[in-house]
Amino acid sequence: MADKEKTREFPEFEEFYDVEGNEENSLTLHNDDVNTFEFVIESLIDICEHTTEQAEQCTYLIHYKGKCDVKKGPFDFLRPMRHALVGKGLKATID
Numbered sequence: 001m002a003d004k005e006k007t008r009e010f011p012e013f014e015e016f017y018d019v020e021g022n023e024e025n026s027l028t029l030h031n032d033d034v035n036t037f038e039f040v041i042e043s044l045i046d047i048c049e050h051t052t053e054q055a056e057q058c059t060y061l062i063h064y065k066g067k068c069d070v071k072k073g074p075f076d077f078l079r080p081m082r083h084a085l086v087g088k089g090l091k092a093t094i095d
Helices: 037-048 052-065 073-085
Strands: 025-030 067-075 091-094
Touching: 025 037, 025 052, 025 073, 037 067, 037 073, 052 067, 067 073, 067 091, 073 091
Parallel strands: none
Antiparallel strands: 025 067, 025 091
16 A cells, blocks of 8 residues: 655635734724714714714724724725824724
């Protein structure tokens, strides 16, 4: 009986890093005790181009969970949105 060489194939995967150029960065909005629901909703609609329903859902998640990923995409796409949100007095990060 001849021994067959067993080869193990590993699936190829793309590594993701939290650095500029990563397609899977998240713009995260954090809860604060300063801004109103209405203000946060309006900001998400204006800056992140959310629908009213999306903005309301994100705002409730932010309020009850402490934060919410409000947009995903490349770093360069999210950076101006983060700066605009921070400029309005909101706490936003890119993770």
